[in-house]
Amino acid sequence: MKINDIEARMHSKFPESPLNRDDTGGTGVQWSIAVPISGIRDAATEFDAAGFFLESITALDFEDTFELVYHFNCYEPGSRASVRMLCGHDEVPPSICDIFRGAVWLEREVHDFFGIKFSGNADMRPLLLPEDADYHPLRKTFGKVGAYHKREVIYG
Amino acid sequence: MNCLSTYLIISALLFSLGLLGILQRRNLIGMLISVELLLNAANLNFMAYNRFLVSDPVTGQVITLFVMGLAAAEAAIGLSIILALYRKMHSINIEAAQKMKG
Amino acid sequence: METSGLNFILQAAFWVTVALTVAGASIAVFPRNILYNVLGLALALTGIAGFYLFLGSLFVALMQLLIYVGAICIAIVFAIMLSRPLHMEALPRPRAKVWLGILGSAVFFIGAVSVALKTKWLPAAGHVYNSSQWSVQNIGNALLTRYELVFEVISLVLLVAIIGAVITAGFSRRISS
Amino acid sequence: MSEGLLGSELFRLILGLVIVLAFSQLNALFLVWLERKVSGHIQLRPGPMEVGPHGLLQTIIDGVKLVGKELIMPLKADRKLFFLAPVLVFTPVLVGFLVLPFGPGLIIHDMNVGVLLVFAFSTITVLAILTGGWASNNKYALLGAVRSVAQNVAYEIPLLLAVMSVVLMVHSLSFSQIVASQKTVWFVFIQPLACLIYLIAATAETNRAPFDIPEAESELVAGFHTEYGGMGFGLFFLAEYTNMFIVCAVATSLFFGGWNGPFGISLGIPGVFWFLIKTYFLIFVIMWVRWTFPRVRFDQLMNFSWKVLIPLSLVNLVITAIVVKII
Amino acid sequence: MDELEKIEGNERVYSLNLGPQHPSTHGVLRILLDLDGEYIVKADPVIGYGHRGHEKMGENRQYKQFLPNTSRMDYLSGMLYNHGFVLAVEKLAGIKVPERAKYIRVIASELNRISSHLLWFGTYLLDLGGITPFLYAFDDREQILDILDAISGSRLTYSYCRFGGVSRDVDMKFIEMTRAFLKRMEARWVDYEDLVTKNVIFIHRTRDVGVISLELARQYGVTGPNLRACGVAFDVRRSEPYEVYDRFDFEIPTGSKGDALDRYVVRFREMQQSCRIIDQALEHLPEGEIMTPKVPQKLSPPKGEVYTAFESARGLTAYYLVSDGSPGPYRCHIRVPSFGNLNVLNDVLPGTLVADAIAILGSVDLVIPEIDR
Amino acid sequence: MGYFKDIFNGGLSLIEGMGVTARRLFRPLVTVQYPRKKIPLSSAYRGHIELKIFGESGTHKCIVCLNCEKTCPSGVIRVQGEKLKEKGPKTLTSYVIDFSRCSLCGLCVEICPTSTLKYSREYELVGETWADCKIDLLARLARQVEEMEAEKKTQGIAA
Structure with missing residues (x-):
């Protein structure tokens, strides 16, 4: 199973990062790892080398930080992994578009919305x-402001 | 109206128009068009002479047909040269062609 | 009475053809837009086909249409489309060249017209115009008997020209899919 | 004066032209209706039903609508050429009617070079399409126009070669003689290959599917007539259908025995009806083909012409020549 | 390639706006093409004309209020999107679904998948210039719409699934209609093969056109039939079976080259496999409830997140829902398959003809509003 | 020989295709001429909502709880009620929907505590202005009641 190999590799690469495993498949993701901003390129390179594809990049807007979530998957059953990365509201994460070419648009979309x-x-x-858009609609401060939590409210 | 000199004058007019085109144009395709005019002026003369002067009825027509064939060949070659030139120089002006010498 | 009326129509048709031909030739030469030139050429050539009709040879007139309008004009248009001069800026014509051209062609025109008018054209001995003799069969016979060599040579020239054109223009695409 | 050619024939010509104009318009309207009906029934729907019995008057209403529409020209289009093109496209189409042998003696002008006349004038259509496409100042239109020219160059050759094999057999370029020599045996049985090649090339000549690349709707929106609306479009449309009629009528005279009944049996039906029945059947076949196949690609079309049609038609011509010489 | 670069930047290359209003862009897609003659030098898809902000709407609505939105993202497989969304919410809130409802959902989803593929089949042929197959396909699709109309009450945007079940039970008439449809399609597949699959023109138009290599597909995250055409049997119905898909016997058709013809064949055979699934599901359709009784009107799932993938007609689709314990999601992200499928065209289109570009665009089966969301 | 084989097979495939279309030429049509002929609606058909008429009272049962207005994701429904008596329930005075915004999700029908909402079977809903899309359900109800009574009368006469 590729997913176990890569889990071991990621664990050794980011030993201090918390790694959540979901064996029941209750969340739809086999395991997830939190990496620092500088680590995302390393993680993506590992996934690329292991033959994974990038399913989605998305972000969560919290009061204190953004959280970027990368979902990787490969063509074997049950191998979805997510890489999570906290990113301050004014931080600039590195792009992985030279590792996964499809990331160009995904990152553009995240840039659009957040x-x-x-x-x-x-x-x-x-x-x-629109081409001249200077607003970011999926930020919680845009439009009708509903719930706007700190990260720990949801993830404890 | 339908007499030899009318045709001769018309053909002379066409020929001089063609000549004018060749002399003043810079566009190679334009020059080719003018050449076609010249050939047609000549053809018209052949046909007219054949109709009004020559005893054998087919000579002029046959020569006209031959000229048409030659014109087709000339157009094919001319246009292919123009295309080749265009690919090389990105221009079909006569000045561009002059760069090729020497 | 009917013949005179008919004659008038024919006269008118003839002069209309003349006007169209000259107009076509002018359009073929003067405008800067190359597509106008080609259409003008097509018009002039059609007019000349009309003259052939007046001269009594329907066959040559149709061949004129088929070869000149149908093939040569289309080929020129094709070349225009391939080389796209339409999108290029048309350079101004050098003034000296224009005047030289006008002078040259005017001299030729005057010379040719004066020759045409001054010469006393005499029909050759035995010239009788007989429309039945101007038939396709006669032309075909002449082509394959008296003019056979020329016919073959022209065919060869055409073949060589086609091959040459193919090689010169090159059929290879620059980008292969 | 060449009275023999132009004199007494002139009035007949003019009269013929008037009749032809009327006939071609009505015929084109009918064909448009027929096309809609054929396509409808092939696609399990009724086609036009509202105006007139079975929608027979629908195309007339459409025509009235087209005439009533404003002539819109793109801002930077070439005004003169833009309006010239639809007129130009219609003229050669009419000339073809001059020599079509509708029945024995029912021919406007029986020329001994009639076959040549049809094909000599048909090339003007391409010039008109090109003019229209270029004058629209629209890239889709221009692409369509260029395609049209290339297609025409490629398909004119097999078309003429196929016709030539028939001409070789009859030793005549006159329609009436060609038809007359098929009294008992139609040439389609002697020259099946030439007939097939002619029909394919003719479909391509008239820009009909599957060879409708100059107006390929899904690729070039509407090809060369993208910018035309109202009567400009109407003329292109009518010309297409008139052209189709001419091409099929020529095929009928060259290969399907013109006004002759099959194997010399006329069943007492006048020749002109035989002629029209066969022509409309061929038109139906062409429509049927259109509503069956997807469109070929541009380069495949050219390849097909250069690699299949031209060699086959050449071989066919050579064999015909040899056989004719031997017999 | 070096020659290609030489040509760029001179006057030979001109740009063509394919769309946003063009017969073959299927929705408001605009592709800026740089052309050399009819060859494409560069293609730049411009999207977003149909952006409606579904993700933002999701954040501002209750879960059940967002349900009708889901079928409007991909309006051709609305049932599948409904299905996926209720799966996600059920997972998030821990709701159990009765067996009968599961089977009904599967039947409805597969019918919807066939109808989506049939529409693609028709429009693809339309792109290639064949008009008649389009109408035949719509004739068949009409039958499916009638069936789905009979159970859900609408023909396109169904909103049929509910959290914990489905909104209406099926009756014998539905089963009969579905069986009749399956029977009808047996004969239709043969007709379609004669009319299209075997057609020499069609084969020439699609073979070796728009080859998406496996590596390219992986790089861009291409999924669904487009990926399977490259030879990978990757299907969410198999890799993470949801509902009762693991109980059915069906094949995952794959291609080999990844060209337009392979994509066509894969979709075509997928329709037949869907028919098989429906047949089996009808066979084993259990009696019982169609709705879990204890689902509150105002559903407030516990805090947490869920990422639920399902196989829509176009590929791997996923809802990523983050709940903060309130009746609406804190974040609602939708991973849409057409996004990657369109993105890959950036690399596939250059070097092809305009006519091919249309053939490729049609063959990847895009639904633009799904990308725009 | 592959050359001729390709041509032959290609031609054959084309003829097969033409066979398929030719057979269709003689099949019965599947479309109907819409305004002249109509297809029966499915029993589940969901049109816009309308107020149900209950037999015993001959009118609706709306209690102006505003659940439908609140649950509607698109803000389609506008309900107004008045308290006619000091004590007791509100009475419905206006029930207007803006059908142009309705997404036919059916949440209002499901949430209605008295089940007084149902789907109508209306599908010819062309309007030229936005105002045409605004449907006053109370007026509609009144019309329906009138029609029902008229029908009853004619039936009574016939009986």
Whole structure:
């Protein structure tokens, strides 16, 4: 199973990062790992080498921080892994678009909706929003402000 | 109206228009068009002479047909040269072609 | 009475053809837009086909249409589309060249017209115009008997020209899919 | 004066032209209706039903609508050429009617080079399409126009070669003679290959599916007539259908015995009806083909012409020549 | 390639706006093409014309209020999107679903998958210039819509699934209709093969056109039939079986080259496999409840998150829901398959003809509103 | 020989395709001429909502609880009620839906505590202005009641 190999590799690469395992499949993700901002490129390279594909990149907006969630999957049953990365509201995470070519658009989309810039992604034009959009609609402060929590409210 | 000199004058007019085109144009395709005019002026003369002067009825027509064949060949070659030139120089002006010498 | 009316129509048709031909030739030469030139050429050639009709040879007129309008004009248009001069900026014509051209062609025109008018054209001995003799069969016979060698040579020239054109223009695409 | 050619024939010509104009328009309207009906029934739907019995008057209403529409021209289009093109496309189409042998003696002008006349004038259509496509100042239209030219160059050759094999057999370029020589045996039985090649090339010539690449709807929106609306479009449309009629009528005269009944049996039906029945059947076949196949790609179309049709038609021509010489 | 670069930047290359209004872009997609003659030098898809902010709407709504939105993302497989969303919420809130409802959902989903594929089949042929197969396909699709209309009351945006079941029970008439449809399709597959699959023009138009290599597909996250055409039997119904898919015997059709023809064949055979699934599901359809009785009107799942993947007609689709314990999600992200499937065209289109570009665009089966969300 | 084989097989496939379309030419049509002929609606058909008429009272049972208005994701429903008596329930005075915004999710029907909402079977809903899409359900109800009574009368006469 590729997913176990890569889990071992990730664990050795980021020994201090917490790794959550979900054997029951209750959340749809086999395991997830939290990496620092600087670690995402390493993690992506590992996944690329192991033959995974990038399913989605998305972000969560919390009062104190953004959390970027990368979902990787491979063509074997039950091998979804997520890489989570906390990213301050004014931090610029590195792009992985040279590792996964499909990430260019995914990062553009995240930039559209959250205003997170990715360093290394040359194409940061709005993708889904109008060309001149200077707002980021999925930020909780945009539009009708509903619940806006700190991260620990949900993840403890 | 339908007499030899009318045709001769028309053909002379066409020929001089063609000549003018060749002399003043810079566009190679334009020059080719002018050449076609020249050939047609000549053809018209052949046909007219054949109709009004020559005893054998087919000579002029046959020569006209031959000229048409030659014109087709000339156009094919000319156009292919122009295309080749265009690929090389990105221009079909006569000045571009002059760069090729020497 | 009917013949005179008919004659008038024919006269008118003739002069209309003349006008169309000259207009076509002018359009073929003067405008800067190359597509206008080609369409003008097509018009002039059609007019000349009309003259052939007036001269009594329907066959040559149709061949004129088929070869000149149908093949050569289309080929020129094809070349235009491939080389796309339409999108290029048309350079101004050098003034000296234009005047030289006008002068040259005017001299030729005057010379040719004066020759045409001054010469006393005499029909050759035995010239009788007989429309039945201007038939396709006669042309075909002549082509394959008296002019056979020329016919073959022209065919060869055409073949060589086609091959040459193919090689010169090159059929290979720059980007292969 | 060449009275023999132009004199007494002139009035007949003019009269013929008037009749032809009327006939071609009505015929085109009918064909448009027929096309809709054929496509409808092939696709399990009734087609036009509202105007007139079984929608027979639908195309007339459509025509009235087209005439009533404003002539819209793109801002940077070439005004003169833009309006010239639809007119130009219609003229050669009409000339074809001059020599079509509708029945014995029912021919406007029986020329001894009639076959040549049809094909000599048909090339003008391409010039018109090209003019229209270029003058629209639209990239789709221009692409369509260029495609049209290339397609025409490729398909004119097999078309003429296929026709030539028939001409070789009859020793005549006159339609009436060609038809007359098929009194008992139609040439489709002697020259099946030439007939097939002619029909394929003719479909391509008239820009009909599966060879409708100059107006390929899914690729070039509407190809060369993208920018045309109202009567400009209407003329292109009518010309397409008139052209189709001419091409099928020529096929009928060249290969399907024109006004002759099958194997010399006329069943007492006048020749002109035989002629029209066969022509409309061929038109139906062409429509049927259109509503069955997807469109070929541009380069495949050219390949098909250069690699299949031209060699086959050449071989066919050579064999015909040899056989004719021997017999 | 070096020659290609040489040509770029001179006047030979001109740009063409394919869309946003073009007969073959299926929705409002715009592709900026740089053309050399009819060859594409560069393709830049521009999307977002249909952006409606579904993700933001999801955050501002209760779970059940977002349900109708889901079928409007991919309006061609609305049932599948409904299905996926209720799966996600059921997982999040820990709701059990009765067996009968599971089977009904599967039947409805597979019917919807066939209808989506049939529509793709028709429009793809339309892209290639064949108009008649389009109408035949719509004739068949109409039968499916009638069946789904009979159970859900609408023809396109069903909102049929509910958290804990489905909104209406099926009756004998539905089963008869579905069986009749399956029987009808047996003959239709043969017709379609004669009319399209075997057609020499069709084969020439699609073979070796728009090859997406496996590596390219992985790089861009291509999923669904487009991925399976590259030779990987990756199907969420098999790899993470949801509902009762693990009880059915069905194949996952795969291609070998990843060209347009393979994508066509894979989808075509997928429709037949869906028919098999429906047949088995009808066979084993259990009696019983269709709704779990204890689902509160105002559903407030516990804190946490869920990432639920399912196989929509176009590939791996997933809902990523984060709950903060309130009646609406804190974050609602939808992973859509067409996103990757369109993205890959950036690499596939250059070097092809305009006509091929249309053939490729049609063959990857895009639904633009799904990308725009 | 592959050349001729390809041509032959290609031609054969084309003829097969033409056979399929030719057979269809003689099959019965599947479409109907819509305004002249209509297809029966499915029993589950969901049109816009309307107020149900209850037999015993001959009118609706709306208690103006505003659940439907609150649950509607698109803000389609506007309900107004008045307290006619000091004590007792509110009475419905206006029930207007803006059908142009309705997504036909059916949440209002499901949440209605008195089940007085149901789906209508209306599908010819063309309007030229936004105002045409606003449907006053109370007026509609009144019309339906009138029609029912008229029908009853004619039936009574016939009987």
